[in-house]
Amino acid sequence: MRLIRSLAAMALAFAPLHAAAQTVVSETVEVIDDDGGNDRAIFEGAPAVPQGVARFGPFRVLDGGRAALVDATSSDAPAQFAAMLRAYPGIATLEMIECPGTYDDVANLQLGRAIHARGLVTHVPAGGSVRSGAVELYLAGAVHRADPGAEFAVHSWEDDNGKQAVDFPADAPVNRAYLDYYREMGMSAATAARFYAMTNSVPNASARWLTAAEMDGWAGQNVPPASAATLASLDSNAALK
Numbered sequence: 001m002r003l004i005r006s007l008a009a010m011a012l013a014f015a016p017l018h019a020a021a022q023t024v025v026s027e028t029v030e031v032i033d034d035d036g037g038n039d040r041a042i043f044e045g046a047p048a049v050p051q052g053v054a055r056f057g058p059f060r061v062l063d064g065g066r067a068a069l070v071d072a073t074s075s076d077a078p079a080q081f082a083a084m085l086r087a088y089p090g091i092a093t094l095e096m097i098e099c100p101g102t103y104d105d106v107a108n109l110q111l112g113r114a115i116h117a118r119g120l121v122t123h124v125p126a127g128g129s130v131r132s133g134a135v136e137l138y139l140a141g142a143v144h145r146a147d148p149g150a151e152f153a154v155h156s157w158e159d160d161n162g163k164q165a166v167d168f169p170a171d172a173p174v175n176r177a178y179l180d181y182y183r184e185m186g187m188s189a190a191t192a193a194r195f196y197a198m199t200n201s202v203p204n205a206s207a208r209w210l211t212a213a214e215m216d217g218w219a220g221q222n223v224p225p226a227s228a229a230t231l232a233s234l235d236s237n238a239a240l241k
Contacts, residue, residue, distance in 0.1 A: 094141070
């Protein structure tokens, strides 16, 4: 598995945006073993993050109506998210502040579906950074908003054998999983295909940076949250993790 660590660490949590959006930049790659599924994470340093009133893995509860995502997600994230909502059922907004990506894409997509099913708003404040696998979580918001000055970064996933999306047929199950997810999050079939192709045009060891406006150009329409039956199913699945 590969985690991408930037050569330039951010001095502050909300550092200025990269000067050239939608450009591919090379990064130093450090190989780290991990037992999860495909992973995608771009680490930029250790910026200050809010402590909140409670912590559930990478989530911080800010108050009764808001939580923040401040770290990479793992295979435990769906269960951590479910536990947070059981303890704080009034949470309606997920602030995406410092979001490097994920160690486990399978669990990350499950988490995204849970975020969407709950009807949460995903919000990236000015200076917020959403990178790699965390982009799927931004798209999961039943409403998703990014303020001017937010930044996003995308690239291809890579599996345990060093293979990336372009190494599989377009209709292979591993690729269909992402296309199906984007459709569920509100993209048309054509937009989902173009967005997935754009992300996979960037090798796992690099990144393509997008502004808030550019990301929202891809985001597609917001769609209603899931039914109560779907919510109950997601809770049951998370409890089994």
